[in-house]
Amino acid sequence: MTDYILQTEHIYKYFSGKRGKFSALEDINIALSKGECLGIVGESGSGKSTLARIVCCLEEPSEGKLFLENNDITNLTAKEQRKIYQKIQMVFQNPTDSFDPRCTLHAGISEGLKNLGRTQKEILPKIEALMDKCGLPAELGKRYPYEVSGGQCQRAALVRALAMEPEILVCDEITSNLDVSVQKQLMEFLQELKKTDKMSFLFICHDLALVQQFCDRVVIMQKGKIVEAGATEKIISMPETEYTKLLMDAAF
Numbered sequence: 718m719t720d721y722i723l724q725t726e727h728i729y730k731y732f733s734g735k736r737g738k739f740s741a742l743e744d745i746n747i748a749l750s751k752g753e754c755l756g757i758v759g760e761s762g763s764g765k766s767t768l769a770r771i772v773c774c775l776e777e778p779s780e781g782k783l784f785l786e787n788n789d790i791t792n793l794t795a796k797e798q799r800k801i802y803q804k805i806q807m808v809f810q811n812p813t814d815s816f817d818p819r820c821t822l823h824a825g826i827s828e829g830l831k832n833l834g835r836t837q838k839e840i841l842p843k844i845e846a847l848m849d850k851c852g853l854p855a856e857l858g859k860r861y862p863y864e865v866s867g868g869q870c871q872r873a874a875l876v877r878a879l880a881m882e883p884e885i886l887v888c889d890e891i892t893s894n895l896d897v898s899v900q901k902q903l904m905e906f907l908q909e910l911k912k913t914d915k916m917s918f919l920f921i922c923h924d925l926a927l928v929q930q931f932c933d934r935v936v937i938m939q940k941g942k943i944v945e946a947g948a949t950e951k952i953i954s955m956p957e958t959e960y961t962k963l964l965m966d967a968a969f
C-alpha cells in the first residue's frame with residue numbers, strides 16, 4: 718500500500734442528459750500525497766466539479782472506489798460521513814449559495830465547530846484569527862451573506878472550511894470571482910497553509926498560470942477523462958496533447 722492521503726480508483730459517474738445516459742467521469746484515477754497540491758484543469762463541463770463532489774462524499778460515484786488514508790470511504794453511513802467532512806473540506810465556486818441567507822456569516826462559519834461541541838469562547842478567537850489572515854475584518858461576521866461582496870463571501874467560505882482544520886482542502890474555482898489583488902492575497906495565504914500546516918490540496922482551476930504557481934502536479938481533464946497528468950512544470954513546458962496546448966495558449 719502507498720501512503721497517499723487521498724486516492725480514487727476507476728471512478729465513473731453517469732448522469733441522464735437530453736440524449737440519454739452519459740458519463741460525466743470515466744475511469745478517473747488520481748492520488749494525492751500529504752502536503753501536496755494537485756491541480757485539476759479542464760474546460761467547462763469536463764467533470765471537475767463532479768469529481769470534487771465525489772471526493773468530498775457529497776455525491777456517490779456510479780462505479781469505482783475512494784480511499785482516505787488507505788481506508789475505503791466509498792459507501793459510508795451518514796454517521797461515518799460526518800467524520801470525513803471534518804477531514805475533507807471544500808470551498809465551492811459560488812460562495813453565496815453555500816451560506817444560509819438567514820444566518821450571519823459568523824453563524825455560518827462557526828456552525829461546523831459548534832456541531833463538534835466547541836464553545837463560543839473557543840470558537841470566537843479562532844475564527845477572528847482566520848478572518849484576519851484571509852483579509853476579512855472581524856466586523857463583517859455580523860453581516861448576512863447578501864450584505865458582503867462575492868470576494869468577501871468567498872473568503873468567509875474559506876475561513877469556514879479552514880476552521881475545521883481539514884487535512885485536505887478541495888478548492889473548486891475559488892478565485893474565479895475575485896479581483897486580481899484579492900486573488901493574490903488569497904493565493905499567498907494558501908501557499909502559507911501548504912508550507913506550515915502541511916495541508917493537502919485539490920485545486921480546481923482553469924487558470925494555468927495560477928496552477929503553475931501553486932500546484933506540484935496537474936491532471937488535465939477533457940469530457941470526463943484524464944487526458945494528461947504529471948509534474949506541473951513538465952506539463953507546462955512539454956504538453957503532450959493538443960488539448961493541453963490549447964488550454965496553455967488560452968492562459969499564457
Ligand SMILES: Nc1ncnc2c1ncn2[C@@H]1O[C@H](COP(=O)(O)OP(=O)(O)O)[C@@H](O)[C@H]1O
Pocket residue numbers: 732733734741759760761762763764765766767768
Ligand atoms: N446532477 C447532474 N445531472 C445531470 N448532469 C450533470 C449533473 N451534474 C453535472 N452534470 C453534467 O456533467 C458534466 C460535467 O459537469 P461538471 O462536473 O460541473 O463540469 P466542470 O466543473 O468541469 O465544468 C456536464 O456536462 C454537466 O452538465
Ligand SMILES: [Mg+2]
Pocket residue numbers: 765766767810889
Ligand atoms: Mg465546475
